[in-house]
Amino acid sequence: MPQTGNRYHQHFEYMFVFSKGSPKTFNPITEPTKYQGLANMKNRGPNGSLDYEKVERTTEKKVGNVFFYSVGGGISTKDKVAYNHPAIFPEKLVADQINTWTNENDLVYDPFMGSGTTAKIAHLLKRKWLGSEISKEYAEIAEERLKEHTINNLFAAI
Numbered sequence: 534m535p536q537t538g539n540r541y542h543q544h545f546e547y548m549f550v551f552s553k554g555s556p557k558t559f560n561p562i563t564e565p566t567k568y569q570g571l572a573n574m575k576n577r578g579p580n581g582s583l584d585y586e587k588v589e590r591t592t593e594k595k596v597g598n599v600f601f602y603s604v605g606g607g608i609s610t611k612d613k614v615a616y617n618h619p620a621i622f623p624e625k626l627v628a629d630q631i632n633t634w635t636n637e638n639d640l641v642y643d644p645f646m647g648s649g650t651t652a653k654i655a656h657l658l659k660r661k662w663l664g665s666e667i668s669k670e671y672a673e674i675a676e677e678r679l680k681e682h683t684i685n686n687l688f689a690a691i
């Protein structure tokens with residue numbers, strides 16, 4: 534988010550991925566390889582011409598571990614009520630992580646649920662979810678937000 538005062542804008546945050554043993558699920562985000570699957574291998578022909586032999590290559594590769602997300606009003610989420618929370622995650626970040634580490638019907642638990650981003654995205658991605666949030670005010674924001682998406686299994690009071 535933009536910084537005020539005599540300092541540069543903060544452009545990154547770390548994200549830690551902890552696992553007990555090797556992760557059971559890993560559905561990597563991929564991107565197209567540079568040469569899109571077909572490579573031209575150059576061989577010299579008999580008269581010195583270049584022959585091109587087409588060779589199959591993989592079309593997709595795992596992305597690197599630097600992720601870019603746009604943030605801010607109307608970008609992190611379209612849900613206006615969520616912006617009553619001061620530190621929401623962009624929905625795309627949450628979707629990427631849920632898709633990477635879980636499959637449909639898996640359970641996603643967010644111990645710091647805030648405005649309910651994890652619950653919403655887990656629901657839309659057909660995962661079960663569970664959340665806790667220490668602030669009643671924020672839990673109410675999440676409840677309000679999730680109602681718009683007809684998500685009924687709301688937080689238990691803590």
Ligand SMILES: C[S@@+](CC[C@H](N)C(=O)[O-])C[C@H]1O[C@@H](n2cnc3c(N)ncnc32)[C@H](O)[C@@H]1O
Binds near residue numbers: 618620621649665
């Ligand atoms: C960075 S915010 C999470 C924002 C959330 N990912 C979203 O998109 O809205 C962290 C949240 O953790 C909550 N929190 C802090 N300590 C907690 C605790 N011990 N138990 C439950 N929630 C806690 C805070 O009230 C805050 O809403």
